[in-house]
Amino acid sequence: MRTDYKIILDNIKKNSTVLDLGCGDGELLSVLIKEKGCSGTGIEINEDAIYKCVENGIAVSHGDIDTELLDYPDKSFDYVILNESLQEVLNPQKVILGALRVGKKVFVGIPNFCQIKGRFQVAIRGTVPVTKDLPHQWFDTPNLRFLSLKDFRKFCEINKIDILKVVGISGNNIAPVLYNLFADIGIFLLEKNNEE
Amino acid sequence: MKKELGIIETKYFTFAEVPNELVLKSGEKLGPITLAYETYGELNKDKSNAILVLHALSGDAHAAGLKKDDKKPGWWDNMIGPGKAFDTNKYFVICSNVIGGCKGSTGPSSINPKTNKSYGLSFPVVTIEDMVNAQKYLIDSLGIEKLLSVVGGSMGGMQVLQWALSYTDNVKSAIAIATSVRHTAQQIAFHEVGREAIMTDPDWQGGDYYGKTAPARGLSVARMIGHITYMSEESMEEKFGRKLKDKERLGYDFSSDFEIEGYLKYRGDSFVQRFDANSWLYISKALDYFNLKEKTKLSNVFKDVKSSFLVISFTSDWLYPRYQSKDIVKALKINGKDVTDIEIKSSYGHDAFLVEAESQSKIISHYLDRIYKA
Missing domain, CATH: 1.10.1740.110 (Rna Polymerase Sigma Factor; Chain: A)
Incomplete structure (x- = not known):
């Protein structure tokens, strides 16, 4: 199983309701349904991925995360998942806040643009990072946003979002320390209390 | 396992004899009523594999296979049959005509038994709701309590929505294709x-x-x-x-x-x-009278539905554009209902629901698998 899926699986409560934003072919949802008895649905923009979701027995809505998210009532899911999709949305702040409105807790998985290999490429080679987890050249990347795990932490601070947990992934393993330097991917578990 | 549907025959079901006429939405009464219908495949023992197919404005009960002397098969033959999206080796498929029509069901060209002349304009105005209420009698007569699915495109899709709303306990899943909750001015x-x-x-x-x-x-x-x-x-x-x-x-x-x-x-x-x-x-x-938003907002309308939904639209369909399908999806999501929706890329316009068999089959066959197992 993919390490990011494993981390989400390990940190999700049994029988939860889940909304997966940018669910792809529904693989993660399938895992959560099978392993944790979750129920859930996904949002996906790619038509071909929709066929695969349905083949995987997943209920899915075809559309943009930004607009589809508006259709759900407040706190209608135990968890909302934004795994490897945040960097591709037009308005990430709106989407994260929307996800925190719809879900009681939110998983966000983001690629770390400031992982050490990337930093090396920037500093020594003078090119923007192209690595295993960031395989795209600047001219054909689906990514609209380039951020580090530290940047994301700062974003949460500004938006008064509580970070319940962070796990960094390096290769196929969990990065034990200094994840902003060593992790290729970071998985955050977030919560936002509206009583202010 | 059958490989072909064989020769199809249209059947007729008559009900609502005087004095038990069907009361229409307008308040007028209609009876006796005949509905033309066809069936494909076999109803299983616990009657859990029945799918009701509903047609568009000019359609009829002849959805699949060849009737005697037919040159062309039914209007959705690319979707219904052994091994197809609506697999007749697995499911019992019923296609019902509508009241008001002219393809074997009671409509303005039928003979009014009271006058022994064709109804003509003395035929009462019927609504989508009336069509569905009539079809419920047919489904009851077949001894089917719960339909595995109700499916249709365009006007058929309106009937699908009406079925899910009027008969919440009798519809396990609803497949609404290229349709809308009400007609716009255009x-x-x-x-x-x-x-x-x-x-x-x-x-x-x-x-x-x-x-x-x-x-x-x-x-x-x-x-x-x-x-x-x-x-x-x-x-x-x-x-x-x-x-x-x-x-x-x-x-x-x-x-x-x-x-x-x-x-x-x-x-x-x-x-x-x-x-x-x-x-x-x-x-x-x-079709023009159909308006699910007549009394209250859409999210209230779909509050009590119990069916799962599959909503399909097509990129080039400008008659029933995507946003009209999304309105249905939104109303279902707000109520936490099980809904899947897809916009299929097609250049065929509104006709796509009759033509795009491959992509629709991919979605529908797997969706039905899940519903049938659930």
Whole structure:
């Protein structure tokens, strides 16, 4: 199983309701349904991925995360998942806040643009990072946003979002320390209390 | 496992005999009523594999297979049959005609038993709700308590929505294709032009033309307008472009120059052979009257539905555009219902639901798998 899926699986409560934003072919949802008895649905923009979701027995809505998210009532899911999709949305702040409105807790998985290999490429080679987890050249990347795990932490601070947990992934393993330097991917578990 | 459907026969179910007539939405009564229907595949022991297929404005009960002497199979033959999306080796598929129609069910061209003459315009105005209420009698008569699925495109999709709302306990899943919760001004406008064409045809005679000359020119024009709205600019351009019909250069007169002109005329003329002008008036009216938002907002309307939903739309369908499908999806999501939706890429316009068998099959067969297992 993919390490990011494993981390989400390990940190999700049994029988939860889940909304997966940018669910792809529904693989993660399938895992959560099978392993944790979750129920859930996904949002996906790619038509071909929709066929695969349905083949995987997943209920899915075809559309943009930004607009589809508006259709759900407040706190209608135990968890909302934004795994490897945040960097591709037009308005990430709106989407994260929307996800925190719809879900009681939110998983966000983001690629770390400031992982050490990337930093090396920037500093020594003078090119923007192209690595295993960031395989795209600047001219054909689906990514609209380039951020580090530290940047994301700062974003949460500004938006008064509580970070319940962070796990960094390096290769196929969990990065034990200094994840902003060593992790290729970071998985955050977030919560936002509206009583202010 | 069967490989073919075999020879199909249309069946007829009659009910609502006097004095137990069906009370229509308008308050008027209709009875006795006959519904034409066809079935494909076998109903299983616990009657849990029945799928009801509902047709569009000009459709009929003959959805699949060949009847005796048929040259062309039913209108959704690419979707219904052994190994197809609606796999008749697995499911029992029923296709029901509608009241108001002219394909074997009670409609304006039927004989009114009270007068022994065709109803004509004395036939009461029927709604989508009335059509569905009539179909419920048919499903009851087959001993089916819960339909595995109700499916249809365009007007068929409206019936699907109405089924899920009117008979919440009897519909396990609803597949609504290229449809809407109500007709917009534009959709009504196209229908009105068609109705005007029929009613201004001198042969229409206030609807009393049975046994005389039918208002063929009017109905043909209505069908031509319909066809334009069912296609897309792209599909028309691809099929016809500016190609000339049977001539080398423009005629500089008002005979047909372009292939598209000949095509529309041909479609209009052949339609007149198989459809009744008054039925067109009645059924188009039923579509225009359909409005699920009549009393309250949509999210309230779908609050109590119990079915799972699959909502399908097509990129080039400008008659029932994507946002109208999304309205249904939104109302279901707000209520936490199980819903899947897809916009299928197609250049065929509204007709796509009849043509795009491959992509629809991929979605529908797997969706039904899940529903059947659940």
